[in-house]
Amino acid sequence: MEATLTFLGTGTSMGVPTLGCDCAVCTSAVSPHGDPRNRRTRPSLRLDYNHHTILVDTGPDFHAQAIRENIHRVDAVLYTHGHADHVLGFDDLRPLSFRRNGNLPIYADDATAKTLERIFEYTFRKEDRYPTSARVEIHRIDPTPGSGVDLFGACFRRVPVTHGREQITGxxxxxxxxxxxxxxxxxxxxxxxxxxDVLILDALRRDPHPSHSHLDKSVALVEQLKPRRAFFTHMSHDLDHEATEADLPPHIRLAYDGLKLTFEIAPETAA
Structure with a gap:
């Protein structure tokens, strides 16, 4: 079964251009003569397959991303972790949830689910619930590595990764x-x-960082894991798209907002 993956956003928590910055990459991101691939909104994915649309994360730029990509329906949302750049667009799911029969299913590990329930308390409260809150139902995912969530003929398996001092969900x-x-x-x-076939990895910048992979480390991980294709995301204004990509082997590319890929999302049964 073929799926289409769309990068809704490929930037860091501060986005590119970064506010107050006039570096070459930030300038290129907004200049009519620059490289539009340097404009990076906060990171998230859209997956389309079997006549369904799945999101991975809803960052603070989700409203603009959904308009750009003509998103009219969402059938499920999976979250990687509870940081602001991955969850603050949650409330923009409201009009999409109103178009459904039944609640929109949300999948997250326990820590992320608690963050959503705390920030958007008015959505999840049992009494005196805000009448136009998003119509959602949150599901805690099994923390076991490789545990799966079956959605519309495909299985999404949890891949634990380290994010600084935390464990989050890939x-x-x-x-x-x-x-x-x-x-x-x-x-x-x-x-x-x-x-x-496709491996998408964090590659924040050229220099090491305490909670993100950097460019050389991500290249080394690709060489270790040997996917057919690799794409880097969550990139800061340290990385100019054209110049950075010119130094990479042909099977490793930088993702950019709006990039679409096709791949096989074969039916599978959750463990």
Missing amino acids: YRFGNAAYLTDMSDIPAESLPLLQNL
């Missing part, structure tokens, strides 16, 4: 995997990342 779906905001991949997760 996902494998069919022969693609999405590992944003990762600084390391635990040994227990490596078997879940074999035989990939």
Whole structure:
């Protein structure tokens, strides 16, 4: 079964251009003569397959991303973790949830679910609920590495990754995997990342960072895991798209907002 993956956003928590910055990359991002691939909104994905649309994360730019990509319906949302750049667009799910019969299913680990329930308390309260809150139902995902969520004929498997001092959730779906905001991949997760067509990795900048993978480290991880294709995301204004990509091997590319890929998201049964 073929799926289309769309990068809704590929930037860091501060986005590119970064407010108050006039560096060459930030300037290029907004200049009519610059490279539009340098304009990076906060990171998230859209997946379309089997006549359904799945989101991974809803950052603070989700409203604009949904308009840009003509998103009229969403059938489920999976979250990687509870940081602001991944969850603050949650409330923009409201009009999309109103178009459904039944609640929109939301999947998150326990820590992320608690963050959503705290920030958007008015959505989840049992009494005196705000009448036009998003119509959603939150599901805690099994924290076991490789545990799966079956959605519309595909299985989304949890791939734990390290994000600084935290463990967060990456996902494998069919022969693609999405590992944003990762600084390391635990040994227990490596078997879940074999035989990939598409691997999407965090690559924040050129210099090392305490809670994100940097460019050289991400290249080394690609060479270790040997996917057929790799794409870097969650990139800061340290990385100019054209100049950085020119130094990479042909099977490793920088993602950019709006980039679309196709891959096989084969039917699978959750463990």
